[in-house]
Amino acid sequence: MRKCRKNFWQPVAAGFGTMYLLTMGLATLLVKEKFVEDYNRQFETAAASITGTVSEKEFSMEGRQWDSQKRKDFYQSLADKSHWTLPGGAFEISVAFYDENMELLAKSRDQAGGNTFRTGAQVKREYLSFGLDDYLTPKEKDELARYCYESIQADRNRASEPSPFRFCLQSSPDEQELWGIYVQKIIWQEKDGLAEEHCVDSLTGRIYTWESDVKVDYQTGEELSQGKTYIETDSQVVWQWLNPEVEEARRRTEPVLDSSVTFPYMGIYENGSYDRWKRWSASPYLHGYPDSKEFRWEPGPEEPPLVVASDGFYYRAAYQLQIGIAGEPFSYMEIRMESRPWLDALDYMKYVYGAGLALTLACAIKISFAFSKIYARQKALEDARRDFTNAMAHELKTPLGIIRNFAENLLEHNMEEKRDYYLSQIIGQTEEMDELVVRMIEVSKLDSEELTLKKESVAFSELIQEQLARLEPLIREKGIHVECQDGGDFVAEGDREYLARAVWNLLSNATEHNIPGGKILIRTEKDQCVIENTGTPVREEDLPHVFDLFYTGDASRGRSGRHMGIGLFLTRKILKIHGMEIEMKNLKDGVRVTIKAEGSRRKYL
Numbered sequence: 001m002r003k004c005r006k007n008f009w010q011p012v013a014a015g016f017g018t019m020y021l022l023t024m025g026l027a028t029l030l031v032k033e034k035f036v037e038d039y040n041r042q043f044e045t046a047a048a049s050i051t052g053t054v055s056e057k058e059f060s061m062e063g064r065q066w067d068s069q070k071r072k073d074f075y076q077s078l079a080d081k082s083h084w085t086l087p088g089g090a091f092e093i094s095v096a097f098y099d100e101n102m103e104l105l106a107k108s109r110d111q112a113g114g115n116t117f118r119t120g121a122q123v124k125r126e127y128l129s130f131g132l133d134d135y136l137t138p139k140e141k142d143e144l145a146r147y148c149y150e151s152i153q154a155d156r157n158r159a160s161e162p163s164p165f166r167f168c169l170q171s172s173p174d175e176q177e178l179w180g181i182y183v184q185k186i187i188w189q190e191k192d193g194l195a196e197e198h199c200v201d202s203l204t205g206r207i208y209t210w211e212s213d214v215k216v217d218y219q220t221g222e223e224l225s226q227g228k229t230y231i232e233t234d235s236q237v238v239w240q241w242l243n244p245e246v247e248e249a250r251r252r253t254e255p256v257l258d259s260s261v262t263f264p265y266m267g268i269y270e271n272g273s274y275d276r277w278k279r280w281s282a283s284p285y286l287h288g289y290p291d292s293k294e295f296r297w298e299p300g301p302e303e304p305p306l307v308v309a310s311d312g313f314y315y316r317a318a319y320q321l322q323i324g325i326a327g328e329p330f331s332y333m334e335i336r337m338e339s340r341p342w343l344d345a346l347d348y349m350k351y352v353y354g355a356g357l358a359l360t361l362a363c364a365i366k367i368s369f370a371f372s373k374i375y376a377r378q379k380a381l382e383d384a385r386r387d388f389t390n391a392m393a394h395e396l397k398t399p400l401g402i403i404r405n406f407a408e409n410l411l412e413h414n415m416e417e418k419r420d421y422y423l424s425q426i427i428g429q430t431e432e433m434d435e436l437v438v439r440m441i442e443v444s445k446l447d448s449e450e451l452t453l454k455k456e457s458v459a460f461s462e463l464i465q466e467q468l469a470r471l472e473p474l475i476r477e478k479g480i481h482v483e484c485q486d487g488g489d490f491v492a493e494g495d496r497e498y499l500a501r502a503v504w505n506l507l508s509n510a511t512e513h514n515i516p517g518g519k520i521l522i523r524t525e526k527d528q529c530v531i532e533n534t535g536t537p538v539r540e541e542d543l544p545h546v547f548d549l550f551y552t553g554d555a556s557r558g559r560s561g562r563h564m565g566i567g568l569f570l571t572r573k574i575l576k577i578h579g580m581e582i583e584m585k586n587l588k589d590g591v592r593v594t595i596k597a598e599g600s601r602r603k604y605l
Contacts, residue, residue: 012367020360024353032345036315039091043337046093047319050082050335054323071099073127075331076106080114080129082335083264083280091339092265092279094286100329104291109133110141110281112169112181112261128171130178132261140241145263147183147239149274152266162188162210162230168203169259170251179251181241181261187234199233204256208232285316285338315339399429453495453577460490460529460595463503464522470504471511479517488526490595494578502574505567506531506593513591528596537586546584547572 075097082095094108113129132141151165163186170180182203188210200207210230242251266277280286317337324330406422461484468475468482475482492499510520510533518534538546549569575582579598584591 013364016360016364020356024349024356027352028342028345028349031348032341035090035339035341035344035348039315039337039339039341040317042090043093043317046337047335050093050095051319051321051323051333053081054078054333070126072105073125073129076129077114077127079106079108080111080262082108083267090344091337092276092283092286093335093337094264094280094289095336096289096334097323098332098334100331102292102332104289105331107289108264108286110145110261110263112167112178113171113259114262115259125175128175130169130171135178135243136181136241143239144181144183144241144261145266145274145277148261148263149266149277152272160212160228162186164188166208166235166258167261168256170254170256172246173254177243177246179243179246179254180256182237182256183239184235185238186232188230189233191229191231199231201232201235203235203237204258206258283338285314286336289334289336313340313342315341399433402426402429453498455493456496458492458494458496458499460492460499460503461486461524463496463500464507464524464529467500467504467507471507474511475520478511478514480511480514480520481518482520483522485521485523487523490524490526490529492578492580492597498574499578502571505571506595509533509567510591510593518590528594530592530594532587532590532592534590537589537591538584540586543584543586547582 079095079097083093096107097105099105110132111129112132115128116126132144136144147165148167151163151167154164166184166186168182168184169178170182171178184201184203186208191209208231212228212230263277263281265280266272266274315338319333319335321333321335322330323333403426406426410419410422464484507520510531513535514520514533515535520534521530521532523530547568549566572582575595576598580595581598582593582595584593586592
């Protein structure tokens with residue numbers, strides 16, 4: 001049975017594990033598909049927003065004189081700002097523009113600059129921007145990105161104070177090459193008068209001031225606080241990148257201008273973060289636009305978006321649109337989207353996983369306890385059946401041996417004077433065996449799950465008086481004094497016939513094992529009944545076994561008469577199925593038996 005029990009838990013554990021994984025897997029799949037539907041809808045909205053912005057910009061540029069540089073700068077400005085239209089964190093996008101010859105004009109990137117370049121009052125380039133991937137190593141770009149994100153975080157937390165960082169650039173005289181990037185840590189001081197001296201920045205040669213906005217109650221129009229003015233008092237370069245191909249002497253001839261660096265998805269909006277930029281930056285799909293005529297224009301309906309690639313982990317989609325400014329050749333735009341629906345579904349389901357695992361473990365533990373009880377009960381039944389078989393064989397062996405001996409004597413010695421004796425002994429042994437069988441039938445009935453008990457209120461004081469009346473001849477014969485003390489009526493709900501048999505067994509034992517002229521004390525209380533009798537105490541080593549089947553005790557209390565060691569066993573069985581406990585203890589000059597409600601902690605003193 002132990003081997004079966006051990007082997008049983010392996011499929012049970014596997015079954016619970018499989019059920020949990022299948023349930024959570026199916027739920028995650030459904031959530032993932034819902035995310036994909038949402039991504040398609042949101043991507044359509046985002047693409048429409050981007051194309052609307054492009055159309056507005058194109059309209060504003062109509063009628064201007066164009067050259068190739070202006071055209072690239074214009075579309076690069078659109079590509080650099082395309083991610084600004086997506087404050088959500090569900091997916092990332094990138095944009096690329098191609099000319100009429102399918103040559104790449106611009107695409108989304110990490111960039112430095114992004115502002116108008118002037119010489120005095122003259123605008124030399126309306127959009128000056130440099131791609132960081134063209135100059136910085138991945139490590140250098142990551143270091144710069146961390147400073148950028150630290151600056152953004154400071155701006156979020158100190159909206160009414162100037163930024164603690166400034167980003168500056170240095171370019172070649174023709175603005176075609178990036179020479180240097182500088183990150184300054186700025187010390188600001190609130191200006192509270194007109195006499196403060198302004199500090200000239202050592203890197204740019206400029207004087208910097210910053211004014212906070214006036215706070216106004218928008219409902220009442222009341223001014224809550226005035227704006228403050230801050231002046232720069234000191235600065236320090238905390239990080240820099242210098243183009244290794246530019247000599248120091250040449251670099252000193254060009255000014256350093258305060259500008260900006262931009263990393264997509266690291267903006268000041270709610271879902272911008274360093275980790276999200278890293279995810280966007282590491283995507284081969286979002287940056288894998290072909291540089292030459294490998295780009296293919298695939299005309300067709302704009303909706304739904306063309307799914308370019310979708311595998312077990314990523315979900316990717318793209319729009320291709322034809323655009324163009326009046327009077328200029330048509331250009332092409334491709335908008336790409338990449339998402340991770342499985343990761344989003346896993347993150348969404350993380351609390352469900354925990355709750356499901358806890359529920360599964362709770363069910364598994366509950367079932368394990370239930371099966372443990374079943375196995376324990378089976379083991380107990382198996383042990384009881386084995387003990388019962390051994391005990392019955394032992395009990396039947398003696399009378400069967402006696403019957404055999406007397407029968408053999410009758411066959412061998414045909415003595416008429418002993419014939420009646422032999423026959424009477426044989427009849428007596430068969431009666432004893434018959435009584436044993438009747439008792440064992442009673443034991444079997446008590447163990448049966450089909451046992452039906454009558455339910456009625458039974459007072460132990462009444463049962464005791466009834467059984468004492470039956471024992472009155474033997475009590476008188478032995479001269480036993482019986483004392484009954486009423487400390488409260490002990491009432492049980494159950495079968496009166498069975499309870500009467502239990503009380504009879506206890507009182508008959510107390511009488512038969514008593515000494516001539518002895519005493520029986522019976523005390524009833526609300527929650528227990530105590531029976532004490534004088535006589536020889538039970539041996540301490542036998543005391544734990546007095547309620548075992550076929551226990552007959554030592555010689556002094558042993559198998560006198562026709563005792564078979566079943567009475568006390570039946571008594572405990574009857575009381576147990578009625579929700580009561582029984583215990584026996586030795587006294588100085590006798591034995592005490594206590595019946596009490598199951599679970600009662602009261603001890604009789």
